Amino acid sequence: MSAKPYQIPKRAAQIILAISRALVFEPEDLNIPNRDEALLQRCRSILQELPVMYRMGFVMGIYLFDLCAFLFGCGFKRFISLSYEKQCQYLDKCLTNKMFTVRNIMSGMRGLIMICYFSMPEVSAYIGYNPNKHVKERLALREKLLKGSGRKA
Amino acid sequence: MxxxxxxxxxxxxxxxxxxxxxxxxxxxxxxxxxxxxxxxxxxxxxxxxFTTKDFKVDDTIWSTSNLYRDGGASIIMGKPSVMLSEGRCVGGSTTINGAMCxxxxxxxxxxxxxxxxxxxxxxxxxxxxxxxxxxxIHAKSILPEAKNQDSELLRLGAEKLGYRYRANIRSQDHCVGANMCITGCPTGAKHSTxxxxxxxxxxxxxxxxxxxxxxxxxxxxxxxxxxxxxxxxxxxxxxxxxxxxxxxxxxxxxxxxxxxxxxxxxxxxxxxxLLGKNLLVHPNMKVVAAFEEAVNAWQGVNQGYQITEFQEEGLLMGVNFTSPGVLALAMPLEGNQMLRVLKKEFHHLVMGGALIEDTGSGTVYVGPFDTVVPTYQLNEHDFRQCIRGAALLTEVFFAAGAKKCYLPFTGMHEIRSPDDIPKIFQLKLKPAELELLTVHVMGxxxxxxxxxxxxxxxxxxxxxxxxxxxxxxxxxxxxxxxxxxxxxxxxxxxxxxxxxxxxx
Missing domain, CATH: 3.50.50.60 (FAD/NAD(P)-binding domain)
Structure with a gap:
């Protein structure tokens, strides 16, 4: 049987999506088709490149984050079962936690989700960043300069 | 072959x-x-x-997954942990660096x-x-066509303060400033290996x-x-x-x-x-500045200038545009603030970095299942240098006309006036509270x-x-x-x- 590309476990995927919604509030005028799938696909691309131990550690960290909401003062509910407001409050507490280890783990999760989310073309377009157009212009300019010096691009 | x-x-x-x-x-x-x-x-x-034609200009994740080690998510463990970016592709880190010479x-x-x-x-x-x-590698000065506004603002700030700076030499041939060095140069102008x-x-x-x-x-x-x-x-x-x-x-x-x-x-x-000890990382502090006028930092060359005034003291400063995904990591904002601020200010933002010539060191350990664990401990001297670097960058940005600066410090995420710079030193920060990254590992x-x-x-x-x-x-x-x-x-x-x- 041949190996398959890495897949994020279903439960971990649900938690990642819940964290992403708490981290980035999406305005109504931002429409991302298949937002959840696209985000998870991006997370998967990065997680696949991690060494197995780190990848497992990341997923364990996600589960622990979810479970800790149940254990520590969120009305015996897991993170994904909390209301949106409560999720935001809990996430904020974790990100600014006094314990370095908690902050460190959270900062890793935040980093992964933020880079995946803000790298989506729809988000780039929303904030007005269009690298394709810009690069086309620069390629044309370079070609012109090289032609001027008698060379090919 | x-x-x-x-x-x-x-x-x-x-x-x-x-x-x-x-x-x-x-x-x-x-x-x-x-x-x-x-x-x-x-x-x-x-x-x-991957060749020039393969690089995807609108997909940062493709770049991090294919060109960077660990998908760009490498970490050097310590207090604070340091984000490490290094290449893992033909050309290594030269494929994804800023081409500075x-x-x-x-x-x-x-x-x-x-x-x-x-x-x-x-x-x-x-x-x-x-x-x-x-x-x-064609180490040359940049073309006038490649200049961009964020580097010009750094130069302006340095000039106003009387700080020495240098127009950078970069490994490039007719670089016109696509400013995509870190995701693979899409024009072929950067002379990586x-x-x-x-x-x-x-x-x-x-x-x-x-x-x-x-x-x-x-x-x-x-x-x-x-x-x-x-x-x-x-x-x-x-x-x-x-x-x-x-x-x-x-x-x-x-x-x-x-x-x-x-x-x-x-x-x-x-x-x-001694093998694996003496890991040196050039810790890098980031400061993001917002200007009244549009800067459009993606239009033009990466790191046109560096401030060399403090080089003898082990501090080098520059500006570096990054895509929204990477920029978001450097912004101390969450929830509805992040998108709102980026939508409003993205074109007005400049990201600066202070590189510290470190005196502390770390160790590279080998773990099970082919895991490599680098560790690093920021010492007191380098910690002070990090704070100073951020303060100096903030000063330069305000001198160039910034209306505010976003700082990577717990308890002080934003600063709106150069008069508030001394407050950075009164924050009673601990090394573990800094957010550091590195692109240079040595030693x-x-x-x-x-x-x-x-x-x-x-x-x-x-x-x-x-x-x-x-x-x-x-x-x-x-x-x-x-x-x-x-x-x-x-x-x-x-x-x-x-x-x-x-x-x-």
Whole structure:
């Protein structure tokens, strides 16, 4: 049987999506088709490149984050079962936690989700960043300069 | 001859004169020089082979997944942990760096002479190697067409404050400032080893195997005999076919984290167990400034200028545009604030970085299941330098007209006036509260004249293993305080010349 590309476990995927919604509030005028799938696909691309131990550690960290909401003062509910407001409050507490280890783990999760989310073309377009157009212009300019010096691009 | 993963359908065994592990600034240079000298060279690269046409300008995740180690998510453990970005593709970190060209400062060479006995590495002796490298990589000033507004603002701020700065020399040919250096140059203007040394190496008959992770450097009775590795499926990460290279000379060029890890895994030891220690990282502090007028930092060259006023004190400052995904990491905002602020201010933002010439150090450990664990502890001096670097950058941005600066400090995320800069020093911050990143790792397999204070001699050869060399930033005995690409390349050229002279 041949190996398959890495897949994020279903439960971990649900938690990642819940964290992403708490981290980035999406305005109504931002429409991302298949937002959840696209985000998870991006997370998967990065997680696949991690060494197995780190990848497992990341997923364990996600589960622990979810479970800790149940254990520590969120009305015996897991993170994904909390209301949106409560999720935001809990996430904020974790990100600014006094314990370095908690902050460190959270900062890793935040980093992964933020880079995946803000790298989506729809988000780039929303904030007005269009690298394709810009690069086309620069390629044309370079070609012109090289032609001027008698060379090919 | 280039062998990509899809070209390999069985285990491979090969004999050669020299095997080089890693195709970045050190490995590609050494490979090309040795192939040009007539030696039969095999170059093994863990990452894939991508050319200018393959780079995707609108997909940062494609770039981090395919061009960076660990998908760009490498971490050096410590308080604080340090984010590490290093290349893992043909061309190594030169494929994803900012192309900055600095010769090694004279003060660094002097330190290496005094402290490590490296009297044959002097500014004068290194001159021909620097010249050769700079010619090959087209180290030149930037074109007027490539200039951009964020670099101009840095220059303006420095001028107003009377700080010295330098117009950067970069490895480029007709770069017009696509400003996509860190995700792979889409115009081909950046002269990474991918576009100069690697093609020249292949033209001289060199053999390049990609997607192959070397697991062991083989030795027998104090002599190196070759390497073994596995071709890894880039999609599934499955180890598919084995590579066995028999070679009397091996040059390891995997960077200052992977090189000592590979050597340790291979059972190679030095007299004083220095291998893997002395990890230096050039910690980098980020400050994001918002200006009233649109800056459009993506239009124009990456790092046009650097402020050199504080170089003697170990501080170098510049600006560097990054895509929204990476920029979001540097912004101390969450929830509905982040998108709102980025939508409103993205065109007005400038991201600056202060590079610290560090005096603290870390260690590279090898864990189970092929895991490499780098650790680093920021010392008090470097911690103070980080704070100072952020404060100085903030000062420069305000002098250039910034309306506010976003700071990476708990308890002070935003500052709106230069009068508030002294407050940064009253924050009672702890090192663990800083957010640091690095793109320069060095020092884990240091050179020196004696085995008691070094692992390698001044040519990058092991003191106690015949035929084993290192050619990357691992060989630096100390931090160098400037972008290291040209130093690595010049030392690799010198190492290759030494090997070629002894082999012919």
């Amino acid at each position: 280039l062998y990509k993963y899809k070209d390999i359908d069985r285990h491979v065994e090969i004999d050669c004169d020299v095997c080089v592990v890693g195709s970045g600034a050190g490995g590609a240079v050494a490979s090309k020089e040795l192939a040009e000298a007539g030696l039969n060279v095999v170059l093994v690269e863990e990452g894939g082979y 600095w010769r090694t400062p004279g003060k660094v060479f002097k330190r290496w002479q005094w402290e490590r006995g490296l009297y044959d590495i002097t500014t004068n002796n290194m001159e021909p190697y620097f010249t050769k490298v700079e010619e090959t 991918l576009v100069n040394y690697i093609p020249a190496f292949l033209n001289h008959g060199g053999e390049l195997f990609t997607n192959c992770r070397v697991h062991r450097v083989k030795t027998k009775r104090g002599k190196v005999t070759g390497v073994t590795g596995w071709f890894v499926d880039p999609q599934t990460k499955e180890k598919k076919y084995k590579l066995t290279v028999k070679s009397p000379i091996v040059i390891v060029s995997g960077g200052a984290v992977q090189t000592p890890a590979l050597l340790k895994k291979s059972g190679i030891r030095d007299e004083k167990s 884990t397999v240091p050179m020196g004249s004696q085995a008691h204070n070094s692992v390698l001699n001044s040519y990058g050869a092991f003191h106690n293993v015949k035929g084993l060399y290192v050619a990357d930033a691992s060989v630096f005995p100390t931090s160098i305080g400037v972008n290291p690409q040209v130093t690595i390349m010049a030392l690799a050229t010198r190492t290759a010349e030494y090997i070629a002279n002894r082999s012919t």
